[in-house]
């Protein structure tokens with residue numbers, strides 16, 4: 392039974408959990424964290440101490456690798472890779488979007504497509520589509536950074552049951568309703584990183600911990616402009 | 629437990645990390661004076677294409693390199709964690725996203741191995757780079773000149789910092805970079821201007837910003853603008869511009885102010901040891917002027933070797949040792965402070 396430390400700092404929600412097999416030893420979720428830098432390590436410390444464990448008793452690290460806030464993602468990835476490397480533990484990386492889908496599915500199971508939304512500004516989103524199949528396995532349509540308008544069009548064309556999830560959904564409510572009609576209720580979403588324990592499997596294992604970097608899903612702005620200049624074309628942001 | 633009396637002082641070994649700008653660096657420093665291992669990974673090649681450091685790119689590179697760099701520092705030293713007493717890290721000032729990577733690696737290591745975490749001020753690091761070469765003689769004055777800083781600091785004792793002069797606008801290295809760009813030289817421009825200045829003469833008349841009577845503060849943005857305006861006017865009139873003479877004129881104006889203010893500080897605080905640190909300390913023109921100052925005042929001047937002048941973790945280990953001895957510790961909630969004040973950092 393693997394003892395895993397799980398963390399997610401990709402959005403405004405900070406989640407840290409300690410699990411053993413499928414037992415949650417301790418979990419803390421803090422909403423609307425302005426500063427993961429101040430809270431991540433104290434929360435990890437608290438969760439491990441609550442379970443009366445020490446860092447050396449951990450058996451694996453699970454981290455949400457992005458997409459999300461660049462700074463938030465980097466804080467989580469840096470802590471996770473440093474812990475995994477120095478404690479010689481396996482590191483497992485999960486998409487922050489899949490993490491949202493797992494959290495939702497645990498709390499309010501849904502047979503259609505779960506559509507996690509993270510605001511990426513300028514009316515673009517980090518998003519994907521996840522569905523838990525009858526046999527328990529997950530299928531996905533791939534994470535992407537996309538204009539919300541285009542995304543809505545693609546989802547409409549898909550013509551299958553969907554549910555938007557995530558703390559940023561209210562920001563897009565008007566646009567969603569313009570395409571899909573009134574949402575029956577504003578979705579209540581809460582992140583539970585203990586549900587990422589599913590990521591503690593071989594599929595998510597990071598091969599070389601040193602080389603592990605966030606999944607930004609987007610180039611830095613300076614790089615976008617530089618690439619555009621190199622190609623002699625216009626900037627496609 | 630029996631009481632063990634030992635006349636031998638225990639060695640204090642510090643693992644230090646620095647990521648405040650575009651160098652990912654880690655070091656092992658013993659007793660604040662002995663450099664056991666030192667790894668610096670510079671990102672400059674990546675930033676050159678943008679003509680300067682791009683904060684987001686710097687942060688991304690730090691994440692790529694951080695554990696490689698720390699592992700190499702530990703391996704080169706052949707130390708293990710039982711021999712390391714504390715983890716020191718740059719808390720600020722610097723680029724916040726860049727600082728956060730080093731800080732979080734440091735916090736994770738301190739937590740994983742249950743070692744004290746020592747937050748270090750980047751400028752304290754630049755000053756203490758000298759402790760790796762020769763002992764500091766207090767009280768002293770430090771002149772810190774780099775791409776991000778131009779400061780005169782008075783230190784009456786170890787770990788005590790009083791900023792007595794600082795730039796009100798551009799840092800001196802920043803002015804060098806901007807003038808270099810105007811002269812069509814690649815980033816970073818400082819060494820190019822220095823090199824060019826040696827071949828020219830200060831024939832162009834450029835201002836010196838002395839500011840108000842008695843002030844030890846600096847201002848370089850006026851000088852930078854004066855160079856740009858002068859060149860613009862000459863171009864308008866189709867008059868030829870000598871880049872060598874322009875570089876020499878600019879450099880003379882900068883050095884005049886730096887040297888005179890430093891001399892004033894030495895007199896006002898009657899100290900006998902001047903430490904010059906930061907990337908611009910590599911400037912040959914500055915070194916020549918400091919040599920003259922040394923003869924004129926009969927004082928000791930220390931400039932760390934080039935590898936310790938630019939940003940590096942060795943200096944953070946040296947400054948971290950002093951902070952460690954003074955009881956400075958940080959908790960797991962320690963945050964990066966991009967505008968960290970040196971006066972507040974005094975221990």
Ligand SMILES: [Zn+2]
Nearest residue numbers: 750774938939
């Ligand atoms: Zn520096």
